Amino acid sequence: MIKKFLSLQWKEFTRSSAFQKGIAIKILLIFAALYFGAIALFAGIFLFFGIEEMFPNEDPMVIVNNFIIFWFLIDLVIRYFMQQMPVMNIKPLMIIPIKKGTIIHFLLGKTIISFFNIIPLLIFIPYSIVLLAQGYAPLHVIAWFISVMAITQALNFLNILVNKSNTVFYITLGLLATFAALEFFDIYKISEFFGVLFNGLYNHPYLVVLPIVLAAFLYYLNFDYLNKRFYLDGAISKEIKEVNASDLSWMDRFGKLATFLKNDVRMIWRNKRPRQVLMMSGFFLFYGLFFFTQKAYDDMPAMVAFASIFITAGFLFSFGQLVPSWDSEHYKMLMSQNIPYRKYLESKWYLMVLAVVISFILSTPYIYFGWDKFAMIAAGASFNIGINTFVTLFGGALNRVPIQLNEKAKAFSNTNGFNPTQLLIALPKMLLPVLLFYIPYFLTDYNLNAGIITLALSGVLGLVFRNFFLSQIEKVYQKGKYKTIEAFAEKK
Structure with a gap:
């Protein structure tokens, strides 16, 4: 047997x-x-x-x-x-x-x-x-x-x-x-x-x-x-629950994106797994405390830049890396609707950008450790918005592992939906900002401002080419659309 x-x-x-x-x-x-x-x-x-x-x-x-x-x-x-x-x-x-x-x-x-x-x-x-x-x-x-x-x-x-x-x-x-x-x-x-x-x-x-x-x-x-x-x-058997409806009409101002944004907000509010991820992303805000309070890292600004990326990237890393797996339970229905794929991707992008902005606002108390540290956090937020959001969306095209939104497997951070490919996609998200900071920092005779400005401008440059990046990512998703539908239909 x-x-x-x-x-x-x-x-x-x-x-x-x-x-x-x-x-x-x-x-x-x-x-x-x-x-x-x-x-x-x-x-x-x-x-x-x-x-x-x-x-x-x-x-x-x-x-x-x-x-x-x-x-x-x-x-x-x-x-x-x-x-x-x-x-x-x-x-x-x-x-x-x-x-x-x-x-x-x-x-x-x-x-x-x-x-x-x-x-x-x-x-x-x-x-x-x-x-x-x-x-x-x-x-x-x-x-x-x-x-x-x-x-x-x-x-x-x-x-x-x-x-x-x-x-x-x-x-x-x-x-x-x-x-x-x-x-x-x-x-x-x-x-x-x-x-x-x-x-x-x-x-x-x-x-x-x-x-x-x-x-x-x-x-x-x-x-x-x-x-x-x-x-x-x-x-x-399926567990039947009473669902509380919420008034999200204020999101209608986003036009065609409103439908997707409402779905994501309802999904996070009603389901256990995304709520856990949202809670977990809040812990990233405290990442700087491990680096900013240690004098040993004062002589290693590249490590401080690495930590600054994580402070505003909690939701981006934890939620964003599982796009489109969040919609795996109704992905086939979603793809059969007369809606542009581009709008679906833009809604995820705006959600991640909003999370980075909120995280940056909440990181304001880090001014206590010095304006240079806070400037590095701001540069990291710029990089997360202008570069990391697009890298994360691109990685989602390779993520075809379905997620059960209300699975009771884990108490804190269910890794259902995780696959080793995400580790490969995570490398540029973590290593590229360190290189963008350290290379100009080193070439300008260890000028901290040069590294911070380069990191911040990389994010601005990403926003300038936003439409181009989204168009290329959309092509990747469209190419693998039916493979993704087939993968999400597989039951474990």
Whole structure:
């Protein structure tokens, strides 16, 4: 039966619209995976020798155990935002004689063979081989390696629960916040406690059973959670809600754009997912506090420019990157209407511009850190309006992953609709403004004003060519229109 599931998954993958994407994107993603895999492999090989050189009087194994908890914490955070949840079209399987347990075991088993689980293998296998070559006890090294891999799988299964259950999410978030507060305010060094724990796993090989039991327990919790919700009526029934109508007649002044703008405002107001994104974008306003309050960044203006972009780009990055996925549930109907595609794109553009302007107004308190910092935020806002909005819209043409607006999968930031292509599109949005600032800054003998003016003018130039950019983006959307409709029609 597992062999049959694998066959069905392969057919679903090769026949899906995702498989039809441009070969260039596939090649870039493959190279990215190989690049990060190679970095992990070399890190594992040279980790021991690097630590030995930096701390000649310390045992590298002790140093690794003291700090490995931070690796696991970062791993958990990255998994939450980037790891895709186990997906399978299970509705047809519910009406044929296949045991529920078999399907659930297959779904959970898929997550074990994940890029996020392969990276630790590429790091810790060569590291363990180096330890053995350096004369460390084989039994201790093997038991420690198994413990690390078991904890990695435990994080994998914990991440699934965090994504599926609001209760688990808030408990996990509360624990992480408590640990961070205890560590930051020197109340209790949590890192030292985990250092002792991991050193204990190495010094006492029989303790390897604890991480294994933990991973097995979290696997069981996932199995139990899915098993209790594995029913046909729960899969196909729709929750009926009372919808409160709002008077948005004041938007009629925008002419033909009003219809689209009203739809977006209603969507954000009525649905859980876009409301979460709107709330999340507000946190970007505090991004400058991490950079402007640190004196170390006073000598790194390029990093300050990087932070200034994010302050006004919260809604642009979080909402804009999922255009047109927001409309995936009614995209076919929308595209069948007698309305220009250009107006649809312009409405999204105006919405992002409005969000940048509001964010810039709300960032006014940053004047406290100096007019130069606020001028950099203004230049970043100009770049976001004149360049980043168009780059974001262009990236949307490559985003054909549907979104369920009221999906209950995550408590805070549902990543349904996320795909690796967005990472490639995000690179120019983050790196280009840094280059536009730093190159004139460097060429004018470190003149801060030159970098700020160049960054601001780039946004103005983008607005001058607004119609040209929108026309080119419209052509890209029109070319892939039917592929997008087909992709959004695929049900998961």
